[in-house]
Amino acid sequence: MEIEEVLMARDELIVVTGATGRQGGAVARHLLADGWRVRGVTRSAGSAAARELARRGVEVVTADMGDLASLGRAFAGAYGVYSVQNAMTATSEGEVAQGRNVATAAAEAGVSHLVHGSAGPGTPGTGVAAWDGKLEVAAYARSRGLSLTVLRPTAFMELMTDKDLYPPVAAWHLMPRIVGEDRPLPWLCADDLGAIAAQAFADPATYAGLDIGLAADVRTIAQCRADWRAVTGRSPRRFPMPLWLFERFVGQDLTRMWRWLATHDIPADVDRTRSLLPTAVTVEEFLRRRLA
Numbered sequence: 001m002e003i004e005e006v007l008m009a010r011d012e013l014i015v016v017t018g019a020t021g022r023q024g025g026a027v028a029r030h031l032l033a034d035g036w037r038v039r040g041v042t043r044s045a046g047s048a049a050a051r052e053l054a055r056r057g058v059e060v061v062t063a064d065m066g067d068l069a070s071l072g073r074a075f076a077g078a079y080g081v082y083s084v085q086n087a088m089t090a091t092s093e094g095e096v097a098q099g100r101n102v103a104t105a106a107a108e109a110g111v112s113h114l115v116h117g118s119a120g121p122g123t124p125g126t127g128v129a130a131w132d133g134k135l136e137v138a139a140y141a142r143s144r145g146l147s148l149t150v151l152r153p154t155a156f157m158e159l160m161t162d163k164d165l166y167p168p169v170a171a172w173h174l175m176p177r178i179v180g181e182d183r184p185l186p187w188l189c190a191d192d193l194g195a196i197a198a199q200a201f202a203d204p205a206t207y208a209g210l211d212i213g214l215a216a217d218v219r220t221i222a223q224c225r226a227d228w229r230a231v232t233g234r235s236p237r238r239f240p241m242p243l244w245l246f247e248r249f250v251g252q253d254l255t256r257m258w259r260w261l262a263t264h265d266i267p268a269d270v271d272r273t274r275s276l277l278p279t280a281v282t283v284e285e286f287l288r289r290r291l292a
Contacts, residue, residue, distance in 0.1 A: 012079030013037045020049035026194025027082045034198050041074050065098035071105035080201045081106045084117035092129035099137030107144040115200045118152045121266045128257045149200045150211040153188040157286045168239035176221040178258040186215030186268035192280045215268035216280035227284040
């Protein structure tokens, strides 16, 4: 794509669903930094996260991915849409319904490029609802004739650090217990996903039609723990919650995902991810930024 074409595209509007979340927020920040007009969709425009987006220059609008009419209003005039859903908050069935609504509203609004935040190996039949549902959403978007890019990380580095993800219970206790301390896993930080999503909108000639598994690093949990010690001089804190109690809070799909990862390999093309984003951080670099 020529520089003039990129600049012309960046006069257009990108709508980001889940804009107040970790992933959508990263996408919105990178789009703003690249000069796009950004409209952020949230169910609560008065929240602290929504106010911070507005302060940065995002046009914040109230819409619900469960409400097709509200999405139609939010997508009016958009060149592109970033679509991400969360089965943890919407349920697996709700995630699929929301994703289909986003694709329907985008098609009806004449959106030129849909970038879908997916996850996992990209193969059907894993039995992990949060992964299988995302494949269903992408297939539906293709059936609507949308120009689609699918971005598929597996494990976000924020699992190790962010309080709302309960790392002492999840990443540092139950996850290694179920997945295995020495099982290699593909990692990516949410900010780097945001950077790659912004590139996809800027360069549709390259990204349209692609389904990309993303990984900036491949590390076992034991290696991640060693990286933490190298950065902080101590091991990460663990909280030994019983599995049954954890599943009472978060459901069984997450632990089903971990069991799948314990016995299946996910192809992780770190070189390809770095070819898209040479600055993508390793686990140790991420921890140094967060903890040092």
